[in-house]
Amino acid sequence: MSFNELLPLAVLASSLLPGLLIFTLPESWVGLRTALNLSGALVKLALVMLLIVGVQAGESYGVQFAVLPGLDLAFKADALGLLFIALSAVLWLFTTLYAIGYLEGAPRRSRFFGFFSLCVTATMGIAMAANLFTFFVFYELLTLATFPLVVHRGTVAAMRGGMTYLVYTLIGGAVLLTGIIWLHHLLGHTDFAHAGIAAALGPAYDGQLQIIFLLLMIGVGVKAAIVPLHGWLPQAMVAPAPVSALLHAVAVVKAGAFGIVRIVYEVYGIEFAQSLDLLLPLAIFASVTIVWGSFRALFQDDLKKRLAFSTVSQVSYIVLGVALFGPVGTVGGLVHLVHQGIMKITLFFCAGNYAETLGIHKVSEMNGAGRRMPLTSIAFTIGALGMMGAPLTAGAVSKAWLTDGATAAGMDWAIWVLWTSSLLNAAYFLPILWRTWFKPVPKAWPAEHVAARGWRETAWLLLLPPMITAAMTLAAGMFSNNQMSPLSWAKLIAEREYLHETIIRTP
Amino acid sequence: MMVWLILLPLLWASFAFLLGRGRGVWLAMAGLLAQLWLAYTLAEEVVASGVAMHAVGGWGAPLGIDLVADGLSAAMLLLTQCIALPLAVYARAYFKRDDPAGTYFWPLVGFLLAGLNALFLSADLFNIYVTLELLGLAAVGLVAAGGGAQQITAALRYLFATLVGSGAYLLGVALIYGAYGTVSITTLTPLITAEAPDLVWIAGGLMMAGLMLKTALFPFHFWLPPAHGGAPAPVSALLSAVVVKASFYLILRLWIGPFSSLTVAASLVVWLPALLGTLAIFWGSYQAIRAERLKMLIAYSTVAQLGYLFLIFPLLASAGALQAGIMQAFAHGLAKAAMFMAAGALIKATGQDMVAGLAGVAERMPVTLFAFGLAGITLMGLPPSAGFLAKWQLIELALSQQHWIIAFVVLVGGLLAAVYVFRVLRQAFLLAPASSVMTPVPRMLEWTAFVMAAASILLGLRGVELMQLVGVT
Numbered sequence: 011m012s013f014n015e016l017l018p019l020a021v022l023a024s025s026l027l028p029g030l031l032i033f034t035l036p037e038s039w040v041g042l043r044t045a046l047n048l049s050g051a052l053v054k055l056a057l058v059m060l061l062i063v064g065v066q067a068g069e070s071y072g073v074q075f076a077v078l079p080g081l082d083l084a085f086k087a088d089a090l091g092l093l094f095i096a097l098s099a100v101l102w103l104f105t106t107l108y109a110i111g112y113l114e115g116a117p118r119r120s121r122f123f124g125f126f127s128l129c130v131t132a133t134m135g136i137a138m139a140a141n142l143f144t145f146f147v148f149y150e151l152l153t154l155a156t157f158p159l160v161v162h163r164g165t166v167a168a169m170r171g172g173m174t175y176l177v178y179t180l181i182g183g184a185v186l187l188t189g190i191i192w193l194h195h196l197l198g199h200t201d202f203a204h205a206g207i208a209a210a211l212g213p214a215y216d217g218q219l220q221i222i223f224l225l226l227m228i229g230v231g232v233k234a235a236i237v238p239l240h241g242w243l244p245q246a247m248v249a250p251a252p253v254s255a256l257l258h259a260v261a262v263v264k265a266g267a268f269g270i271v272r273i274v275y276e277v278y279g280i281e282f283a284q285s286l287d288l289l290l291p292l293a294i295f296a297s298v299t300i301v302w303g304s305f306r307a308l309f310q311d312d313l314k315k316r317l318a319f320s321t322v323s324q325v326s327y328i329v330l331g332v333a334l335f336g337p338v339g340t341v342g343g344l345v346h347l348v349h350q351g352i353m354k355i356t357l358f359f360c361a362g363n364y365a366e367t368l369g370i371h372k373v374s375e376m377n378g379a380g381r382r383m384p385l386t387s388i389a390f391t392i393g394a395l396g397m398m399g400a401p402l403t404a405g406a407v408s409k410a411w412l413t414d415g416a417t418a419a420g421m422d423w424a425i426w427v428l429w430t431s432s433l434l435n436a437a438y439f440l441p442i443l444w445r446t447w448f449k450p451v452p453k454a455w456p457a458e459h460v461a462a463r464g465w466r467e468t469a470w471l472l473l474l475p476p477m478i479t480a481a482m483t484l485a486a487g488m489f490s491n492n493q494m495s496p497l498s499w500a501k502l503i504a505e506r507e508y509l510h511e512t513i514i515r516t517p
Numbered sequence: 518m519m520v521w522l523i524l525l526p527l528l529w530a531s532f533a534f535l536l537g538r539g540r541g542v543w544l545a546m547a548g549l550l551a552q553l554w555l556a557y558t559l560a561e562e563v564v565a566s567g568v569a570m571h572a573v574g575g576w577g578a579p580l581g582i583d584l585v586a587d588g589l590s591a592a593m594l595l596l597t598q599c600i601a602l603p604l605a606v607y608a609r610a611y612f613k614r615d616d617p618a619g620t621y622f623w624p625l626v627g628f629l630l631a632g633l634n635a636l637f638l639s640a641d642l643f644n645i646y647v648t649l650e651l652l653g654l655a656a657v658g659l660v661a662a663g664g665g666a667q668q669i670t671a672a673l674r675y676l677f678a679t680l681v682g683s684g685a686y687l688l689g690v691a692l693i694y695g696a697y698g699t700v701s702i703t704t705l706t707p708l709i710t711a712e713a714p715d716l717v718w719i720a721g722g723l724m725m726a727g728l729m730l731k732t733a734l735f736p737f738h739f740w741l742p743p744a745h746g747g748a749p750a751p752v753s754a755l756l757s758a759v760v761v762k763a764s765f766y767l768i769l770r771l772w773i774g775p776f777s778s779l780t781v782a783a784s785l786v787v788w789l790p791a792l793l794g795t796l797a798i799f800w801g802s803y804q805a806i807r808a809e810r811l812k813m814l815i816a817y818s819t820v821a822q823l824g825y826l827f828l829i830f831p832l833l834a835s836a837g838a839l840q841a842g843i844m845q846a847f848a849h850g851l852a853k854a855a856m857f858m859a860a861g862a863l864i865k866a867t868g869q870d871m872v873a874g875l876a877g878v879a880e881r882m883p884v885t886l887f888a889f890g891l892a893g894i895t896l897m898g899l900p901p902s903a904g905f906l907a908k909w910q911l912i913e914l915a916l917s918q919q920h921w922i923i924a925f926v927v928l929v930g931g932l933l934a935a936v937y938v939f940r941v942l943r944q945a946f947l948l949a950p951a952s953s954v955m956t957p958v959p960r961m962l963e964w965t966a967f968v969m970a971a972a973s974i975l976l977g978l979r980g981v982e983l984m985q986l987v988g989v990t
Contacts, residue, residue: 026601033883075978075980077906077977078906078910078980078981078984079984079985081909083978092969116920118880119882121879121880147900148898150900151900153899154894154899157942161946164880164948166947169943172943176935176939180897180932180935181932183899184929184931184932187909187928188924188928191912191916194913195913195916259788365628405986
């Protein structure tokens with residue numbers, strides 16, 4: 011087996027093996043467990059760097075195994091997959107650090123970190139899947155690996171959230187499977203390819219392909235939390251903060267969004283999808299989701315719930331970008347896949363910090379939190395401003411490309427959707443910032459667990475990750491033209507997806 | 518080689534019986550290991566050089582007895598031995614030295630395996646009858662061995678079902694023999710044509726009905742849940758995982774063999790097993806969702822999972838249907854054995870068998886719960902697992918023949934399975950009430966269940982060889 015075949019497998023193994031080992035560790039072996047976690051995350055990061063350098067140089071990485079005659083478990087690490095892989099690998103490291111701090115002294119940590127690693131493995135598998143069969147295998151594995159994390163606390167409320175999550179995802183999975191097998195039956199394979207594979211069938215199959223598209227979109231739309239399939243996401247908020255962070259920024263919703271990207275670009279092909287009139291309905295659903303999610307977020311007093319509805323809205327920016335026919339919209343959607351990840355994970359880290367340090371769970375309890383926890387609050391502010399699309403943040407870059415993409419696609423109404431959402435974002439984030447920074451500090455916090463020690467407002471493992479991801483939010487906004495920025499990478503992908511010569515200009 | 522697959526279990530069973538009370542375990546282990554090796558070599562030989570045949574004592578049919586192993590039989594033999602060996606390791610840890618339920622466990626299991634292996638290798642209808650009786654009586658003995666009033670009742674009901682089943686089968690064989698003067702499957706296959714007299718149709722119907730009763734296909738499933746749910750865990754595992762598959766194997770063998778002309782002639786007939794299978798999936802799942810006792814839940818799940826096996830009958834026109842059926846048989850066999858084994862460990866540890874009493878086992882017995890969960894994944898047909906491959910094949914076959922309804926049943930069945938599997942997992946993940954006490958169980962119980970469950974998952978990553986084996990006819 012050559013190096014280019016081994017590398018994708020090594021990326022999978024770097025989280026799978028530590029995860030399996032961690033399951034077997036006794037609860038008290040904190041040191042070894044931490045070492046396994048971190049070494050896995052660092053090794054993965056190094057491997058991903060190798061992949062990035064290789065793919066930029068035009069190398070291709072892939073490997074496949076026959077599962078049944080005519081059915082392959084196939085992996086490839088291409089530019090699009092790497093966008094998601096790199097995001098997951100980086101955020102996995104920070105979430106692991108955060109989780110180690112968050113769960114210090116808590117019970118059932120071996121189980122937690124074991125499933126956590128499995129979750130990341132599933133994400134990697136989704137990113138590197140080279141056909142829909144492989145995609146589905148890891149997509150369902152993700153469902154199974156996240157369930158124990160969602161119900162980790164073992165309370166009745168956690169169970170209720172977990173069951174809702176399962177009902178949505180398992181039914182979605184069954185619908186997705188139907189679509190995949192149908193397509194496999196028509197085509198004889200489901201390998202992803204630039205410009206798609208479905209067009210080869212000929213016009214007689216257009217009707218069937220439209221139905222299959224609907225099935226596939228329902229299947230991945232559940233995880234991407236597209237309205238009306240988003241009901242599980244706010245319920246899953248019962249999970250511990252690192253899990254919510256992972257679910258919202260990297261693993262679950264992104265798996266859905268990424269699935270939409272793959273299906274539109276590499277199964278149907280963007281131009282064929284356009285010719286089947288599939289993109290407009292997708293754009294409409296995405297728009298409804300964007301506005302509805304933001305709207306619902308306005309009325310949530312529970313901080314994590316407000317963030318959850320914000321996720322519902324923001325993930326559909328990606329879907330909207332995909333549905334805007336034209337390379338500019340594509341760039342906007344793809345880059346938001348990364349940008350939304352780093353911004354939302356910052357917000358969830360911060361929400362966890364408020365809860366763990368001061369016992370703050372509600373927006374109404376956040377008065378004066380900025381004085382007591384300035385660093386966390388700065389990070390939160392950056393994340394929130396990014397979500398609104400404020401200048402100098404990653405969110406601004408996404409939004410600029412998305413609005414330009416809408417113009418280029420001749421769908422000017424989408425610009426209004428984006429602006430409405432930005433306004434709503436401001437309407438539900440600015441009051442939080444106002445409370446945090448400008449309201450007086452209350453006499454007592456709801457439940458102060460950690461006392462401040464000098465500048466260290468809380469445990470440093472809780473503080474460091476949000477600060478770094480907040481810094482990344484700014485960096486992605488300010489240095490978007492750097493060669494290693496998510497934006498440059500998204501442009502590279504868009505160039506490869508649109509076969510004909512395209513000049514992608516900067517808005 | 519084939520003869521030894523039958524003789525070995527007979528030998529160690531007899532020794533175990535003569536040594537008395539729970540003895541002869543190590544002999545059985547050695548025998549099982551050898552059997553596994555034999556079955557594996559046989560499978561390799563079948564793949565390499567086609568159907569294997571052996572005339573016992575040098576006397577071939579029609580005077581003597583022929584043993585024949587094609588891909589289908591070799592696969593079933595392999596499955597049986599693969600399940601039997603870990604199960605024996607489990608049973609050794611499960612039965613305490615003075616447990617009355619374990620007294621005749623080893624001899625009975627030996628006779629049961631001899632019956633099974635002989636059944637898979639037999640090439641004539643009458644020998645099959647003999648093996649069916651051996652199998653049925655040994656199985657009833659195993660169920661009754663617990664000795665409780667409930668178990669005896671269940672065993673009697675089982676005995677009744679199995680006797681009626683083999684009686685009907687024997688009657689059919691007699692009619693066939695009267696019509697054609699032979700019971701050899703290979704000789705009969707070209708003789709029975711679509712223009713066969715009504716008597717042959719009746720014979721076929723009797724044999725099929727008898728075998729369906731033994732397979733516990735809905736609505737003949739009434740005997741299964743009490744028998745499988747009431748027996749000691751290792752027995753339940755063996756019965757659910759392989760014994761019911763034996764009569765399914767026979768139905769399949771007769772369906773595609775001697776009766777193939779009949780089933781082709783009456784094209785609607787193929788829908789009868791599929792219809793019953795569908796009802797089995799829905800009814801079994803419904804009962805499993807409602808069951809309050811863990812082992813009853815698993816037993817009803819068997820009723821449901823057997824239904825999938827019968828969905829392949831309308832699809833047999835395509836080459837892959839047989840493969841799909843065997844994949845499902847493997848998936849269910851491995852997973853159900855694992856699940857009963859895990860349940861046995863859970864029941865021993867918590868001292869009760871209600872689903873509601875499982876709170877906290879995720880924390881205290883992670884390995885067992887993992888085994889249960891992995892087995893559950895296979896039963897739900899989620900990837901990566903053998904159950905998923907079976908479902909994939911079934912759905913794809915159904916779509917390619919435009920039988921949408923079958924694809925729909927398979928998908929809905931998977932979701933229903935998720936409901937009862939997650940009912941257990943949900944309970945297990947809850948925090949234990951402070952008052953609960955758990956007795957530690959031997960580690961061997963937990964790990965053998967885990968190995969079995971892991972096997973059902975791993976087969977989902979590599980099914981090529983098995984499919985190749987089944988393809989040898």
